[in-house]
Amino acid sequence: MKVSSILGLNARSQLFSYQYSKAKNKKIAGSKIKTERFLKKEGIPVPEIYRKFREPRDILRFDWTKLPSSFALKPSKGLGGEGIIVVKKKLQNVKQEEPKWITTQRKRVTIDDLKLHILDIMEGAYSISNEPDVAFVQEYVGRHKAFKRYAYRGTPDIRVIVFNKVPVMAMLRLPTKESGGRANLHQGAIGVGIDMATGITTRAIWHGNQIKYKPGTGRKLHGIKIPNWSKILELAVKCQEATGLAPLGVDIVLHPEKGPMILELNSQPGLSIQLANEAGLRKRLERVEDLEVKDVEHGVKIAKALFAARFTDRVRAEEGIQTVDIFTVVKVRNLKTKAKVPVEAKIDTGAWRTSIDRKLARKLGLLNRSNVLWRKTVYSAIGKETRPVVKITLWVKGRRILTTAGVANRTSLKVPIIIGRQDLAGFLVNPILDEE
Numbered sequence: 001m002k003v004s005s006i007l008g009l010n011a012r013s014q015l016f017s018y019q020y021s022k023a024k025n026k027k028i029a030g031s032k033i034k035t036e037r038f039l040k041k042e043g044i045p046v047p048e049i050y051r052k053f054r055e056p057r058d059i060l061r062f063d064w065t066k067l068p069s070s071f072a073l074k075p076s077k078g079l080g081g082e083g084i085i086v087v088k089k090k091l092q093n094v095k096q097e098e099p100k101w102i103t104t105q106r107k108r109v110t111i112d113d114l115k116l117h118i119l120d121i122m123e124g125a126y127s128i129s130n131e132p133d134v135a136f137v138q139e140y141v142g143r144h145k146a147f148k149r150y151a152y153r154g155t156p157d158i159r160v161i162v163f164n165k166v167p168v169m170a171m172l173r174l175p176t177k178e179s180g181g182r183a184n185l186h187q188g189a190i191g192v193g194i195d196m197a198t199g200i201t202t203r204a205i206w207h208g209n210q211i212k213y214k215p216g217t218g219r220k221l222h223g224i225k226i227p228n229w230s231k232i233l234e235l236a237v238k239c240q241e242a243t244g245l246a247p248l249g250v251d252i253v254l255h256p257e258k259g260p261m262i263l264e265l266n267s268q269p270g271l272s273i274q275l276a277n278e279a280g281l282r283k284r285l286e287r288v289e290d291l292e293v294k295d296v297e298h299g300v301k302i303a304k305a306l307f308a309a310r311f312t313d314r315v316r317a318e319e320g321i322q323t324v325d326i327f328t329v330v331k332v333r334n335l336k337t338k339a340k341v342p343v344e345a346k347i348d349t350g351a352w353r354t355s356i357d358r359k360l361a362r363k364l365g366l367l368n369r370s371n372v373l374w375r376k377t378v379y380s381a382i383g384k385e386t387r388p389v390v391k392i393t394l395w396v397k398g399r400r401i402l403t404t405a406g407v408a409n410r411t412s413l414k415v416p417i418i419i420g421r422q423d424l425a426g427f428l429v430n431p432i433l434d435e436e
Contacts, residue, residue: 025243029265033076035135042242045261047139054134055117064111065099070140075121075133081184082125084155104153104181121335144254146227150174150214154181157254160223160236163247165299167233168284170194171273172201185272192221193277196401197308205275208256230261233300291374302373305391308402322397332394335365347429348418354405357416361407366390
């Protein structure tokens with residue numbers, strides 16, 4: 001990961017958040033209650049809020065025996081998971097005493113414990129700048145079956161960073177015993193990077209260090225398939241589109257029955273997601289900053305094409321480093337027939353992006369309107385030209401590569417396609433041409 005591609009705190013605030021986000025919209029993300037109310041109006045699914053506590057008399061008026069067996073008690077303006085009590089189940093009440101609950105940290109709580117905690121929240125014990133706050137009781141989402149083997153007790157969530165209606169990076173956050181069932185990295189949760197194209201986890205960090213297995217177990221953290229991946233990305237884009245905040249961190253939970261829900265919005269999301277993905281946010285934000293993104297589906301399509309992981313480390317471990325000649329035969333997916341078509345190609349480390357001849361692209365169905373991601377203006381010796389950028393699936397030395405390609409007129413050149421260096425991770429290029 002190059003230093004120049006990393007997004008720091010100052011750049012996040014000055015170059016992006018300050019320039020693109022309005023202060024009034026940041027207030028929505030700064031309050032969980034305002035977030036829930038706003039997203040509900042937009043038709044975006046959120047966990048249900050059962051009760052709000054704005055002043056001490058609200059505590060006295062509430063019938064505490066009506067609380068469900070599982071719920072989450074939260075401060076509206078809490079930061080970093082502080083002040084949250086997650087109740088997992090209600091204890092059986094054989095002696096007809098006041099109800100008691102067990103939290104995800106295996107602690108017993110009573111009605112009096114909950115009342116005292118709400119008073120602390122109201123006094124601002126967990127809010128930014130210690131300002132008076134509002135407490136609320138929210139629906140407990142629980143763990144989706146896909147994560148039960150990896151998350152300790154609490155609810156895992158997926159953090160997605162969205163900019164200009166394009167999801168640029170994502171991370172699965174897994175609660176641990178140390179984090180007390182919470183999904184906050186600074187409290188000891190695990191952050192796992194996610195391939196934007198497939199929704200499959202790639203690498204993981206714990207306390208800032210890379211790990212391969214869940215601590216204390218032999219369970220691999222890479223290769224986890226996130227359910228409803230496209231739906232998750234679409235919801236994240238809808239949140240950014242509705243709030244106008246950019247870049248926006250969207251925290252999404254997977255309800256076991258109801259599917260993806262928005263848990264929280266962050267106008268200034270944390271930057272550890274870069275370590276989990278071993279990729280810089282700054283470079284990704286700059287790549288999509290000036291794109292004309294038509295709608296939610298278009299934004300998701302661009303994300304999957306631009307930010308597909310290369311799985312380089314896994315390929316090196318399992319296959320060894322592949323050597324490829326400058327001129328080689330690759331295979332390209334024909335979108336009309338779904339066949340793999342052999343094509344003469346040149347490996348060009350001097351070019352960043354892969355490029356394909358216009359006639360060949362049309363023949364393979366790559367210029368279909370649904371497959372064109374955007375158009376870019378290029379200045380060359382023949383003047384100004386607008387070229388489409390398309391999604392393309394290649395096989396180089398048997399390795400499948402999902403990427404983007406510029407379309408240009410290459411009829412006068414030796415080969416109809418060149419493979420740029422962005423698609424050559426994990427390859428060694430043999431510079432010696434066969435003289436025979």
